[in-house]
Amino acid sequence: MTVVQAPRRDDRPSAVPPRPTFRHRLSKWDVKYSPYAYIAPFFVVFGLVGLFPLLYTAYVSLYDWEIGDDDPPFVGFENYVQLFGDGQFWNAVGNTLSIFVLSSGPQVVIAVLLAALLNTRLRGPTGWRVGILLPYAASLVAIGIIFANLFGNQYGLLNSILEAFGLDRVDWQAGTLSSHVAIATMVNWRWTGYNALIVLAAMQAIPKEINEAAVVDGAGPVRRFVSVTLPLLRPTLIFVVITSTIGGLQIFTEPKLFDVGQGSNNGGSSNQFQTVTLYMYQQGFENFDLGYASAIAWMLFLLIVVIALVNFLITRRLASTEGGRR
Amino acid sequence: MTLTTAVPAPPAPPARPKVAKLGRPNFFVYATLAVFVLGSLFPFYWSFLVASRDNGMLTERVPPLVPGGNFFANAAQVFDSVAFWKAMGNSVLVATSVTLSTVLFSSLAGFAFAKLRFRGRDPLFVFIVVTLAVPTQLGVIPLFIAMSELGWAGGLQAVIVPNLVTAFGVFWMRQYTVDAVPHELIEAARVDGCSMIRTFWHVCLPAVRPAAAVLAMFTFMTSWNDFLWPLIVLDAGNPTVQLALEQLQSGYYTNYSLVLAGTTLATIPILIVFLLLGRQIVAGIMQGAVKG
Numbered sequence: 001m002t003v004v005q006a007p008r009r010d011d012r013p014s015a016v017p018p019r020p021t022f023r024h025r026l027s028k029w030d031v032k033y034s035p036y037a038y039i040a041p042f043f044v045v046f047g048l049v050g051l052f053p054l055l056y057t058a059y060v061s062l063y064d065w066e067i068g069d070d071d072p073p074f075v076g077f078e079n080y081v082q083l084f085g086d087g088q089f090w091n092a093v094g095n096t097l098s099i100f101v102l103s104s105g106p107q108v109v110i111a112v113l114l115a116a117l118l119n120t121r122l123r124g125p126t127g128w129r130v131g132i133l134l135p136y137a138a139s140l141v142a143i144g145i146i147f148a149n150l151f152g153n154q155y156g157l158l159n160s161i162l163e164a165f166g167l168d169r170v171d172w173q174a175g176t177l178s179s180h181v182a183i184a185t186m187v188n189w190r191w192t193g194y195n196a197l198i199v200l201a202a203m204q205a206i207p208k209e210i211n212e213a214a215v216v217d218g219a220g221p222v223r224r225f226v227s228v229t230l231p232l233l234r235p236t237l238i239f240v241v242i243t244s245t246i247g248g249l250q251i252f253t254e255p256k257l258f259d260v261g262q263g264s265n266n267g268g269s270s271n272q273f274q275t276v277t278l279y280m281y282q283q284g285f286e287n288f289d290l291g292y293a294s295a296i297a298w299m300l301f302l303l304i305v306v307i308a309l310v311n312f313l314i315t316r317r318l319a320s321t322e323g324g325r326r
Numbered sequence: 327m328t329l330t331t332a333v334p335a336p337p338a339p340p341a342r343p344k345v346a347k348l349g350r351p352n353f354f355v356y357a358t359l360a361v362f363v364l365g366s367l368f369p370f371y372w373s374f375l376v377a378s379r380d381n382g383m384l385t386e387r388v389p390p391l392v393p394g395g396n397f398f399a400n401a402a403q404v405f406d407s408v409a410f411w412k413a414m415g416n417s418v419l420v421a422t423s424v425t426l427s428t429v430l431f432s433s434l435a436g437f438a439f440a441k442l443r444f445r446g447r448d449p450l451f452v453f454i455v456v457t458l459a460v461p462t463q464l465g466v467i468p469l470f471i472a473m474s475e476l477g478w479a480g481g482l483q484a485v486i487v488p489n490l491v492t493a494f495g496v497f498w499m500r501q502y503t504v505d506a507v508p509h510e511l512i513e514a515a516r517v518d519g520c521s522m523i524r525t526f527w528h529v530c531l532p533a534v535r536p537a538a539a540v541l542a543m544f545t546f547m548t549s550w551n552d553f554l555w556p557l558i559v560l561d562a563g564n565p566t567v568q569l570a571l572e573q574l575q576s577g578y579y580t581n582y583s584l585v586l587a588g589t590t591l592a593t594i595p596i597l598i599v600f601l602l603l604g605r606q607i608v609a610g611i612m613q614g615a616v617k618g
Contacts, residue, residue: 003510027521030521030522031442031522032444033523034438034442034523035438035442035443035444035447035522036438036444038434038435038437038438038442039434039435039438039439039450039496040453041431041435041490041491042431042432042435042491042493042496043450045487045488045491046454046457046493047491048461048472048488049462049465049469049487049488050456050457051463052465052468052472053466053467053468053469053472054460054464054465056465056468056471057464057467057468060467060468060471068500070341073549090573098542114359114362117351117355117358117359120351120353120355120356122351122356122359124606126605127364128359129608130600130601130604130607130608131359131362131363131366131367132359132362132363132366133604133607133608133611134363134366134367134370134600135366135369136547136595137547137596137599137600138369138370138596138597139550139567139568139571139589139592139593139595139596140553140568140573141551141553141568141592142373142571142589142590142592142593143369145571145575145585145586145589146369146372146373146589147369147371147375147584147594149372149376149582149585149586150369150372153507155582157372174599189365189369191364193366194361194611197608197611197612198611198612199469200612201611201612201613204612213569215327230522233442235473245393246459246461248459250463252553252554253553257572257575259436262576263576277463277554278377281554281558284466284467284470285470285558290467290470290471293467294467294468297464297465297466297467298464300464301461301464304461308459
């Protein structure tokens with residue numbers, strides 16, 4: 001090694017001026033600057049479609065900005081003031097929260113239990129996993145239409161089944177709670193399997209020794225699940241809860257397609273299932289009031305941040321107290 | 327018997343529960359999973375069922391459970407009602423270009439963050455991870471204004487360009503590249519006189535192919551299924567498949583056989599892809615969850 005290096009060192013001073021310099025310099029530039037070129041696409045795209053819009057939304061929300069308006073008047077916080085007194089907005093917030101609770105709550109619980117079932121020594125494990133994940137491949141729009149049909153008032157399959165059992169049919173679209181249940185069902189149908197696989201992956205990463213130690217200590221399967229598995233799943237559960245919070249609070253496609261008045265953005269005859277994103281869409285692209293819609297977008301952003309934070313704290317606490325002595 | 331049990335007595339207690347734990351799951355486990363899989367399949371089957379009959383089926387008290395023979399007639403009507411071929415073509419074009427570019431740019435950035443040294447690398451990466459939490463949906467209004475200013479509204483580039491590369495893609499490829507590409511390999515290529523970009527192309531890219539494939543499948547599906555943004559920025563004459571479906575449904579009167587024939591047509595391609603590649607997709611989700 002030293003033998004090879006020594007003559008090189010000697011060569012260098014004399015070889016500085018002519019050709020090695022150019023190639024050397026080129027290569028040095030390559031090492032120094034090409035990493036920036038490789039990461040640049042992300043920053044350019046994010047700057048244009050992520051960061052700029054977020055700030056610009058705040059800017060637009062301070063104007064009475066209509067689509068096609070060349071010189072929108074500045075109105076300061078008037079849009080926000082108006083929003084706070086807007087019953088339809090708070091109704092949409094309530095609907096969003098209700099649908100969110102009805103969907104992500106059962107979703108996470110069922111996903112964990114499903115993962116526990118999948119974590120046994122099944123025959124053909126991949127087949128089961130693919131089967132569980134199937135809804136994830138479905139088109140959201142197709143599913144929205146199919147579920148709207150299944151939950152239909154007159155000819156819906158669900159009501160036919162209810163009647164077959166001698167029960168009363170439910171007007172799924174008309175009721176507040178019933179429409180929320182129906183929409184939450186669509187969401188749960190789509191995402192439960194996906195979340196189950198994420199939880200399953202975390203379960204499989206739990207070292208076998210820990211479980212075996214619990215077995216030696218005489219813990220039964222239920223006890224082991226509650227005291228060993230759940231606490232160790234904490235980071236994954238937090239991840240699942242946070243992602244389903246962000247997704248759940250932005251829900252748009254399902255309520256839009258669930259409306260009997262098709263193509264409408266009202267979220268039902270009395271806005272009983274209009275969500276915040278749907279209301280934002282209605283204000284912006286049906287009523288062409290972009291300023292007001294931007295104010296709604298920012299309020300939604302704040303709502304997501306607050307609820308994600310609350311969920312984070314709750315999940316962290318739940319998963320750790322269930323662990324008992326740690 | 328008594329003699330043999332006496333000898334291995336000490337290791338016996340841990341061994342016995344171990345057997346119970348490693349035993350095959352019982353009937354209950356399989357039955358529950360089967361219910362879930364059937365529940366996953368049912369909406370697809372129902373939509374095909376209605377699509378293969380006529381609208382009258384829905385008024386019957388006891389709906390038939392086997393497909394009828396009207397599927398192709400209904401499908402033909404779908405193609406007459408909306409620009410379905412055009413919508414399919416648009417969706418294929420959008421999803422393919424978004425996928426190719428996302429995979430390329432994410433792999434490049436992943437390579438840089440995982441294997442190259444440069445000033446500001448760690449803070450920049452943290453920044454990318456933070457941006458994962460920013461819901462892109464909230465930027466639709468200014469993005470729409472920007473697209474109108476550019477004169478892109480109504481064109482497919484308005485759907486493609488914002489999705490050229492994602493924070494998730496960069497994060498995903500970086501996590502994989504860290505382990506998959508040994509430093510020695512990169513150094514060897516450099517000593518042999520490879521430029522950075524050649525090193526990436528000939529050394530890094532082949533090694534990260536599995537992760538790139540999973541990212542490609544995720545991206546394709548997400549892009550294929552996107553609804554809100556295309557709905558805002560595209561116009562009715564130039565739809566993607568999802569928009570065409572929505573148009574089918576929002577007519578004055580709903581012919582469910584027609585609408586559900588449309589949903590079936592739109593679902594079949596992606597369902598086939600999913601069933602062919604399901605194994606890898608599942609493996610990808612499992613792997614991502616462990617690392618993320």
